[in-house]
Amino acid sequence: MTAGTYPSPEPVEDPEALRADEAAYRDLADAVRELLDLTVRTRVDQPERAAVATEVRALSARLSARAQDGPLGLETTSDGRLRDHGNPMVGMRNPVAPPLTVRQTGEGEAAADPFVLGAAYEGPPGHVHGGIIASVLDQVLGTVPAIVGRPGMTAYLNLTYRRPTPLGQVSGRARVAGTDGWKTTVTGELLDADGQVTVEAEGLFVVPRWARQYLGTPTGDAGDFEAPAEAGPDA
Numbered sequence: 627m628t629a630g631t632y633p634s635p636e637p638v639e640d641p642e643a644l645r646a647d648e649a650a651y652r653d654l655a656d657a658v659r660e661l662l663d664l665t666v667r668t669r670v671d672q673p674e675r676a677a678v679a680t681e682v683r684a685l686s687a688r689l690s691a692r693a694q695d696g697p698l699g700l701e702t703t704s705d706g707r708l709r710d711h712g713n714p715m716v717g718m719r720n721p722v723a724p725p726l727t728v729r730q731t732g733e734g735e736a737a738a739d740p741f742v743l744g745a746a747y748e749g750p751p752g753h754v755h756g757g758i759i760a761s762v763l764d765q766v767l768g769t770v771p772a773i774v775g776r777p778g779m780t781a782y783l784n785l786t787y788r789r790p791t792p793l794g795q796v797s798g799r800a801r802v803a804g805t806d807g808w809k810t811t812v813t814g815e816l817l818d819a820d821g822q823v824t825v826e827a828e829g830l831f832v833v834p835r836w837a838r839q840y841l842g843t844p845t846g847d848a849g850d851f852e853a854p855a856e857a858g859p860d861a
């Protein structure tokens with residue numbers, strides 16, 4: 627286990643039960659995401675907003691009846707599958723996540739399927755906040771080192787905002803630009819609904835020294851972290 631990686635407190639042996647359990651988490655996050663969007667956009671009158679706030683607090687109290695104190699970390703299921711459910715970009719339990727679905731699209735390549743950034747992600751009027759774009763691209767680019775077996779932390783992420791990104795449907799893509807020991811350089815882009823590149827990115831992802839000893843441990847579907855044959859300098 628790496629730091630921040632914990633066995634699930636609720637191991638699920640039965641795949642059917644696991645699917646149902648995850649679907650219920652996803653549905654809750656979807657519902658809260660809708661609430662979040664409407665909280666930004668609502669024009670109902672003040673007493674109605676106050677009444678809704680009271681109801682929402684009551685719902686929070688129900689969820690707090692059983693909640694863990696800290697963050698989720700990287701849980702694994704009993705079959706070793708990673709569950710980064712809290713991640714603010716892809717996490718299935720996180721209503722802040724748009725959410726992104728990042729898939730491997732080829733050798734050393736990944737893409738985020740088209741997804742929608744609405745009113746809650748607005749920066750310049752009608753357009754996506756630049757910091758949100760950075761988060762999206764960090765996630766899309768950061769997936770690439772993981773799929774090539776070197777899951778790393780972001781050492782730097784350089785962005786070039788070519789044109790404003792309208793709110794609405796966007797997508798992303800990334801690929802390996804170079805590798806050097808435990809370091810992977812990745813380039814990528816954010817695209818608007820017309821498929822036009824709005825932002826270009828280059829990032830360096832480094833397997834931290836503390837994590838290198840764990841890379842021989844397969845950890846499941848977020849990338850097979852088997853140590854590559856030509857292991858890095860400190861292997």
Ligand SMILES: CCCCCCCC/C=C\CCCCCCCC(=O)SCCNC(=O)CCNC(=O)[C@H](O)C(C)(C)COP(=O)(O)OP(=O)(O)OC[C@H]1O[C@@H](n2cnc3c(N)ncnc32)[C@H](O)[C@@H]1OP(=O)(O)O
Nearest residue numbers: 764765768769772777778779780781782832834835837848
């Ligand atoms: C990896 C853990 C495994 C867990 C499983 C993960 C599953 C992942 C699955 C799916 C991925 C999804 C995607 C996620 C996306 C989001 C990612 C984030 O948000 S990460 C949070 C933000 N980033 C930080 O907080 C980093 C803070 N910085 C650090 O912790 C260190 O500085 C770190 C790890 C980057 C390097 O530290 P050192 O102590 O391990 O190693 P040193 O020796 O300092 O650097 C190693 C090499 O990298 C170069 N380097 C480091 N930083 C550099 C920089 N900024 N520019 C250029 N080179 C740099 C150095 O010069 C050195 O190069 P030379 O080996 O000598 O050739």
